[in-house]
Amino acid sequence: MSKRRPYVRPMDGWFKRDPFFIEYMAHEGTAVFVWLFALEMLAGLFALAAGEAAWGGFTAFLASVPGLLLNGLILVMLLYHGVSWFLIMPRTLPPVRVGGRKVPGSTISAVGLAAMLVASFAVVGFFCLLANGGQG
Amino acid sequence: MSDQLKRSNEPVFWLLFGAGGMLAALIGAALVFVLVFAVPLGLMPEAALSYGAARAFAQHWLAKAFLFVVVSLFFWHAVHRIFHSLHDIGVHAGRGARVLVYGSALAGTVAAAFALALIGG
Amino acid sequence: MTGQTKTVAVLRYRPEQDEAPVWQEYQVPYGDDTSVLAALNYIKDELDGTLSFRWSCRQAICGSCGMMIGGKPQLACKAFLRDYPERVTVEALAHFPIERDLVVVMDGFIDKLQKVKPYLIPREMRALEDGEYLQTPEEMDLYAQFAGCINCGLCYAACPQVGLNPDFLGPGAIALLHRYNLDSRDGGQAERMEMINAELGVFNCTAVGYCSEVCPKMVDPANAVNVNKMNSARDYFFRFLRPAPKQGGCR
Ligand code: FES
Numbered sequence: 001m002s003k004r005r006p007y008v009r010p011m012d013g014w015f016k017r018d019p020f021f022i023e024y025m026a027h028e029g030t031a032v033f034v035w036l037f038a039l040e041m042l043a044g045l046f047a048l049a050a051g052e053a054a055w056g057g058f059t060a061f062l063a064s065v066p067g068l069l070l071n072g073l074i075l076v077m078l079l080y081h082g083v084s085w086f087l088i089m090p091r092t093l094p095p096v097r098v099g100g101r102k103v104p105g106s107t108i109s110a111v112g113l114a115a116m117l118v119a120s121f122a123v124v125g126f127f128c129l130l131a132n133g134g135q136g
Numbered sequence: 137m138s139d140q141l142k143r144s145n146e147p148v149f150w151l152l153f154g155a156g157g158m159l160a161a162l163i164g165a166a167l168v169f170v171l172v173f174a175v176p177l178g179l180m181p182e183a184a185l186s187y188g189a190a191r192a193f194a195q196h197w198l199a200k201a202f203l204f205v206v207v208s209l210f211f212w213h214a215v216h217r218i219f220h221s222l223h224d225i226g227v228h229a230g231r232g233a234r235v236l237v238y239g240s241a242l243a244g245t246v247a248a249a250f251a252l253a254l255i256g257g
Numbered sequence: 258m259t260g261q262t263k264t265v266a267v268l269r270y271r272p273e274q275d276e277a278p279v280w281q282e283y284q285v286p287y288g289d290d291t292s293v294l295a296a297l298n299y300i301k302d303e304l305d306g307t308l309s310f311r312w313s314c315r316q317a318i319c320g321s322c323g324m325m326i327g328g329k330p331q332l333a334c335k336a337f338l339r340d341y342p343e344r345v346t347v348e349a350l351a352h353f354p355i356e357r358d359l360v361v362v363m364d365g366f367i368d369k370l371q372k373v374k375p376y377l378i379p380r381e382m383r384a385l386e387d388g389e390y391l392q393t394p395e396e397m398d399l400y401a402q403f404a405g406c407i408n409c410g411l412c413y414a415a416c417p418q419v420g421l422n423p424d425f426l427g428p429g430a431i432a433l434l435h436r437y438n439l440d441s442r443d444g445g446q447a448e449r450m451e452m453i454n455a456e457l458g459v460f461n462c463t464a465v466g467y468c469s470e471v472c473p474k475m476v477d478p479a480n481a482v483n484v485n486k487m488n489s490a491r492d493y494f495f496r497f498l499r500p501a502p503k504q505g506g507c508r
Contacts, residue, residue: 005272006354006362011420015224017351018328020467021417028221028463034160035214037168041207042248044171048194049254052187059185062172071172078164085161091466092483100395112161120166124179127170130193131184140424141451146460147490220463224417 027084033077036070086112149216149238156213159206167206191255200252211244262286263338265296267308268348270355278355280346281305287338293326293347294333297359310359317473320407323350323414324359330414330471352413352420366410369426373434373452378445396441403436403481405474412468412478418461425461426452428468428478435481450492459485 015021047058061067089112090105097103174180183189193199219237222229229237262284270278283304285296294312301308313319315334322333325348327341338345353361383390412428413419419427426434434453438446453459462482469479 003273004356006356007270007272007278008354009278009351011417012226014417014420018467020470021465024465024467025221025224028217028224031214031217031221034156034164034210035218037164038207038210038214038244041167041171041203041210042244042251045194045203045207045248045251045255048187048190049251055187055190062185063176068172068176071168075165075168075173078160078168081157082161082165085157088464088466091469091477091479092464092486093480094484094487095480116162119162120169123163123166124170124174127184128174128179131174131180131189140457141455143454143493144456144458144460144489147486147493150460150486151490223421224463 023084027080030077030081030084033074034081037074037078040071040074082116083113086116149212152209152212152241153216154213156209156211157217159209160213164210194252194255195257197257200255200257204248204252207248208241208245211241215241260286263296263341264344265293265300265338266344266346267297267300267358268346269308269358270349271307271357278348285338289337289339291338292334293324293331293336293338293345294322296338297333297347308359309357318407320409323409323411324348325351325414330411332409332411332473335473350410350414352416352423353410361410363410365423366408366413366427366429369430370408370433373426373430373437374445374449375433375437377437377440377443378448380442380444390442392441399441400436400439403432403439403476406432406436406476406478407474409473411471411473412476415465415467415471416462417465418463422457422461424457426457426459428462428482431459431485432476432478432481435485450489453485454489454492459483459489462486 015025044055044058047054062071086109090108093108095102096108170180175182175185194203215237219229219234222233264282265285266280266282268278269275269281283300285291285299285304287296292315294315297308297310297312301310310322310324310333312322312334314321317332317335320332323330324333325331325346326333326336327345328348330350333347347359349355349359350361353363353366356362377390379390406429408429410429412432416425416428418425431453434449437443438449459482462479464479464483466479469477472478
């Protein structure tokens, strides 16, 4: 008779096992805030379609204390999403070769983060110009 | 062949997840800033968020396309990630939950198109 | 040895007597150059002959001594007692069933390695008199990194998706698959694609990335997996546009 009795360890709470996993769960969690922002924008579109009073209610919510707090949290989480997205990009992107040499992962992340910075300033700049230039 | 060798349909959802994730990473935070914080911080006049200005903006077809892409892709990105996170924490949702989760993103996509159509051009 | 000792806590499991694994502590004398493997050998030789673990080369190349050291997947011959303050925990590789003490059941892993056809499937059959299959250094450079795998299993112990779904092919096997797909002499990509595309394939991965972090040979299996997500997506949408693949090894 075989005495073999392989023991399978449970996976409960695996994400607490290693700081690496905790960070992983944290950046996965940013999806909740991406979802909330999509929902908020959708609500805004419906308010805009419904008329002036509904839109007034929507903008009043954005300017209220709970609205500012919630959106402050969304802003932070979206920033975290962006940073973590580009930090794992060297793992997800096909190897990039320049002049026959593989570009190091840190360079890929740096380029991604720079693109995030440039795109963000472009968006903010564009809307500020649009708003301040009077006519869009 | 076992069930495990069946072709996975994940590419569809993974591509939507990736596209939404990239868009959110590049400009997500900036969009929140523009919508919520630019006016209180004095970067934009209050009139920028007035009904007239917002409606005029959303009536332009380019803005419509932009808003549609942002809202729908953010939904697809988020639900895919949330669905996998549920699996990670031990909630192994079945086919029904899958339909529900991805169906919600589809509903968000349709709703965004509907609202933009209501706003008119 | 300096005469000082450190506590080595080992997760023991003897199927004939233990219902579940139990921790057992040993005091081991150590010096600057005492590896965890050396400490285990000291325990086995001097303190407790019943302790079971695998090892062979003592130089991070055979891949047999993978275990959780201080909670992280590492090679016991490449981890040193000096790096742990007073106490170090040693446990069998995570996500593998424990056979006995620090020995895990590798069968599932070996099975997956076989599934990916880890050998050259010649792109064109050559007769003996045609000579060898030639390859330039640039062509070799494309896959060399993925050929460095020593099958130690650390990446499987680092991958929660392997733990959550034991059917998932996993980082190591996919890195090996990728190594052959990238080889200019190989023509087996279409055959291997089935594994990539399947429900047990690359889309189990959620880009945790820890596999590449713990790899002792810098293979970067996470990259092999994620590059193949794009390959699989391409295959998914363009499969109807391509002519049906020819049967056999040539194409
Ligand atoms: S004993 Fe060979 S890798 Fe450690």
